Amino acid sequence: xxxxxxxxxxxxASLDISNPADVEDLxxxxxxxxxxxxxxxxxxxxxxxxxxxxxxxxxxLFMSYPTAIAHAGVRLVQNGELFTALQxxxxxxxxxxGFAVVIGLALGLLIGRYRSVEAATDWIVNALYATPKVxxxxxxxxxxxxxxxAKIFIVSLLAVFPxxxxxISGVRNVPAQLIDVGNAFAAREDQIFRKIILPSAMPxxxxxxxxxxxxxxxxxxxxxxxxxxxxLGALIVKYGNQYDTASMFxxxxxxxxxxxxxxxxxxxxxxxxAPWRYTEE
Amino acid sequence: MGAKIKLSVEDVSKTxxxxxxxxxxxxxxxxxxxxxxxxxxxxxxxxxGESGCGKTTLLRxxxxxxxxxxxxxxxxxxxxxxxxxxxxxxxxxxxxxxxxSARANVEFGLELQGVPAASRRDxxxxxxxxxxxxxxxxxxxxxxxxxxxxxxxxxxALAIDPSILLMDEPFSALDAQTRExxxxxxxxxxxxxxxxxxxxxxxxxxxxxxxxxxxVLGAKPGRVKKIIDVPFTGIRPELxxxxxxxxxxxxxxxxxxxxxxxxxxxx
Numbered sequence: 001x002x003x004x005x006x007x008x009x010x011x012x013a014s015l016d017i018s019n020p021a022d023v024e025d026l027x028x029x030x031x032x033x034x035x036x037x038x039x040x041x042x043x044x045x046x047x048x049x050x051x052x053x054x055x056x057x058x059x060x061l062f063m064s065y066p067t068a069i070a071h072a073g074v075r076l077v078q079n080g081e082l083f084t085a086l087q088x089x090x091x092x093x094x095x096x097x098g099f100a101v102v103i104g105l106a107l108g109l110l111i112g113r114y115r116s117v118e119a120a121t122d123w124i125v126n127a128l129y130a131t132p133k134v135x136x137x138x139x140x141x142x143x144x145x146x147x148x149x150a151k152i153f154i155v156s157l158l159a160v161f162p163x164x165x166x167x168i169s170g171v172r173n174v175p176a177q178l179i180d181v182g183n184a185f186a187a188r189e190d191q192i193f194r195k196i197i198l199p200s201a202m203p204x205x206x207x208x209x210x211x212x213x214x215x216x217x218x219x220x221x222x223x224x225x226x227x228x229x230x231x232l233g234a235l236i237v238k239y240g241n242q243y244d245t246a247s248m249f250x251x252x253x254x255x256x257x258x259x260x261x262x263x264x265x266x267x268x269x270x271x272x273x274a275p276w277r278y279t280e281e
Numbered sequence: 282m283g284a285k286i287k288l289s290v291e292d293v294s295k296t297x298x299x300x301x302x303x304x305x306x307x308x309x310x311x312x313x314x315x316x317x318x319x320x321x322x323x324x325x326x327x328x329x330g331e332s333g334c335g336k337t338t339l340l341r342x343x344x345x346x347x348x349x350x351x352x353x354x355x356x357x358x359x360x361x362x363x364x365x366x367x368x369x370x371x372x373x374x375x376x377x378x379x380x381x382s383a384r385a386n387v388e389f390g391l392e393l394q395g396v397p398a399a400s401r402r403d404x405x406x407x408x409x410x411x412x413x414x415x416x417x418x419x420x421x422x423x424x425x426x427x428x429x430x431x432x433x434x435x436x437x438a439l440a441i442d443p444s445i446l447l448m449d450e451p452f453s454a455l456d457a458q459t460r461e462x463x464x465x466x467x468x469x470x471x472x473x474x475x476x477x478x479x480x481x482x483x484x485x486x487x488x489x490x491x492x493x494x495x496x497v498l499g500a501k502p503g504r505v506k507k508i509i510d511v512p513f514t515g516i517r518p519e520l521x522x523x524x525x526x527x528x529x530x531x532x533x534x535x536x537x538x539x540x541x542x543x544x545x546x547x548x
Contacts (some may be wrong), residue, residue, distance in 0.1 A: 177376045183346055184370040185441070187365065199380045240419040274380065
């Protein structure tokens with residue numbers, strides 16, 4: 001574009017920035033966000049409505065529908081069955097997940113940082129990682145019986161791997177130039193570990209924990225199916241055997257709720273701990 | 282400028298071994314061969330040379346980040362082999378710790394030394410003021426521009442009060458305007474603190490503008506080809522003005538001839 005052309009444009013354009021039609025927004029207007037929410041709510045209402053209507057057409061043995069599930073839920077809350085099962089499940093979950101976090105983080109940090117620890121453990125980590133852990137559940141029940149110990153063992157075993165693997169890759173991915181900074185300022189090994197490797201690997205560790213929670217819930221339910229004594233998994237089996245499909249859905253929905261709440265909780269913590277990783281988005 | 286020798290590099294050699302694959306032999310790369318020089322107290326020295334001449338390797342050897350094969354590095358007559366509080370390092374990429382605020386980054390070295398929090402804070406505030414960022418202390422690196430990050434990198438190196446500052450192409454990733462601004466700042470800070478500075482760069486103008494002496498390194502293996510005294514003394518004019526000085530042009534031409542690769546003549 002030549003200079004005269006530019007002059008022409010600026011002379012002819014009687015641009016009025018107070019006229020909103022002449023100004024283009026760089027940021028999408030708020031209305032689009034609320035519009036997306038309206039779509040989302042419509043989708044939810046439609047899905048549940050369709051479920052309610054179609055669910056009533058089907059033999060209640062095979063499928064239930066929202067209002068029937070709600071009634072069953074009220075009954076299970078009132079007779080205390082749901083609360084007892086929830087308490088038992090949560091207790092196993094918290095204990096075993098605690099084990100998984102402690103072992104996964106500690107071992108992951110050591111394996112990631114020290115080649116000798118890696119050499120001592122990588123064969124068993126790889127072997128166990130590749131094994132579908134639920135396959136050894138019958139064996140675990142033989143060892144520990146049908147009580148909480150078996151549940152805790154299998155849930156810890158399932159949850160520990162995502163935490164372990166992510167922690168290892170977190171340590172491996174610490175930028176070399178940040179380790180260099182530590183070395184240049186004469187940091188001791190323990191200082192490099194605490195002040196550089198640990199904070200740098202933190203987001204990976206949190207991701208591992210978030211994935212681990214999902215695994216832990218799966219492990220818990222499968223273990224409770226097998227032992228079928230206590231917990232939400234046992235409740236599912238019980239009502240499944242009684243052909244009471246509506247009641248069976250109650251613990252299923254509660255489990256999915258637990259899954260959503262815990263993983264968004266971890267995600268929230270994740271963003272608080274590593275705000276610099278979430279600014280690019 | 283005191284005539285006292287602050288840093289001596291004595292006959293330093295370094296060879297890297299490059300491990301071959303399964304069917305090939307290891308190869309050896311002589312990066313530095315018998316490099317010797319002295320740097321006086323309060324002096325700014327630039328190391329310049331074509332890429333691969335080992336200028337960064339030399340700087341890292343002085344810092345103690347890389348072991349040397351032969352020779353010695355002495356600070357105040359004492360041989361040094363490891364990083365220490367007598368030398369501060371400024372990295373090419375500012376390399377700030379992203380989870381720490383600007384202030385906490387400046388405090389990093391002091392924290393490692395176990396300096397109590399209150400005096401760390403005071404020292405950090407002083408240095409943030411020195412680099413012109415006293416109001417940005419609570420910001421995180423991703424909120425700072427490249428130039429500001431590099432100022433924080435400089436403040437971090439100065440916080441441990443080293444007598445020697447080692448700078449590895451610290452302004453090379455910045456845009457031209459920010460670079461000139463920071464060059465001026467560095468000269469001011471050097472006048473105020475009296476630090477001895479060793480500055481690696483591949484920018485000829487930058488080397489002349491900043492330095493009392495420029496060490497031109499040759500490659501394969503790296504060695505000191507020539508030491509050029511920069512004749513300007515006292516407070517220098519701005520770089521654009523200095524470029525018009527005939528002495529500047531003369532030194533620049535000399536350095537250019539030393540650095541550029543011989544062009545093979547057409548057969």
